[in-house]
Amino acid sequence: NAGVTQTPKFRVLKTGQSMTLLCAQDMNHEYMYWYRQDPGMGLRLIHYSVGEGTTAKGEVPDGYNVSRLKKQNFLLGLESAAPSQTSVYFCASSYSGVQGTQYFGPGTRLLVL
Amino acid sequence: AQRVTQPEKLLSVFKGAPVELKCNYSYSGSPELFWYVQYSRQRLQLLLRHISRESIKGFTADLNKGETSFHLKKPFAQEEDSAMYYCPCSIQGAQKLVFGQGTRLTINP
Numbered sequence: 062n063a064g065v066t067q068t069p070k071f072r073v074l075k076t077g078q079s080m081t082l083l084c085a086q087d088m089n090h091e092y093m094y095w096y097r098q099d100p101g102m103g104l105r106l107i108h109y110s111v112g113e114g115t116t117a118k119g120e121v122p123d124g125y126n127v128s129r130l131k132k133q134n135f136l137l138g139l140e141s142a143a144p145s146q147t148s149v150y151f152c153a154s155s156y157s158g159v160q161g162t163q164y165f166g167p168g169t170r171l172l173v174l
Numbered sequence: 175a176q177r178v179t180q181p182e183k184l185l186s187v188f189k190g191a192p193v194e195l196k197c198n199y200s201y202s203g204s205p206e207l208f209w210y211v212q213y214s215r216q217r218l219q220l221l222l223r224h225i226s227r228e229s230i231k232g233f234t235a236d237l238n239k240g241e242t243s244f245h246l247k248k249p250f251a252q253e254e255d256s257a258m259y260y261c262p263c264s265i266q267g268a269q270k271l272v273f274g275q276g277t278r279l280t281i282n283p
Binding site for chain 1: 178206210218270275276
């Protein structure tokens with residue numbers, strides 16, 4: 062039981078490049094979340110999903126897109142990376158939404174030059 | 175807007191001393207509050223939630239609606255308590271957690 066996994070662990074991008082971050086969970090959770098963590102700002106919600114085929118915007122969705130084609134996977138895309146998107150990205154999943162425990166992945170460190 | 179404030183970015187105490195990590199929220203409804211912890215080289219994980227009213231690893235937190243606070247307390251700090259602590263808040267019906275900026279706790283030997 063791997064829990065929540067994230068791919069890749071670390072990536073360097075040039076401004077304007079695109080990439081996709083993959084989050085996978087094997088706990089059959091309905092709810093999945095993408096956060097970014099920046100120094101002094103805590104975690105901020107980018108997008109979330111309440112089930113397969115659904116997505117919704119969080120606090121800071123601009124510049125990101127997401128897809129949840131399979132229940133176990135939640136993809137975060139950056140179409141045209143900007144230096145302001147340099148951050149650590151965390152994925153989380155939950156059985157019962159925000160009222161329940163969120164299980165976090167190990168994080169993806171992204172550097173945009 | 176819903177907001178969580180953790181006023182101390184850094185907190186340093188000696189082993190065996192009491193520790194209190196402060197958390198204040200701004201929401202007039204019925205929020206649900208949590209404490210999450212991230213130990214060095216580990217994932218962010220749930221420490222405790224206010225509805226459970228439990229003590230985990232010697233930590234307790236009481237929701238004070240009058241002061242809109244949910245401070246985390248432990249009477250005798252241990253070195254393994256050194257970590258980053260977050261106090262997120264959720265609102266019934268809204269599918270998001272709002273995090274404070276976190277407090278890095280260091281327990282000195």
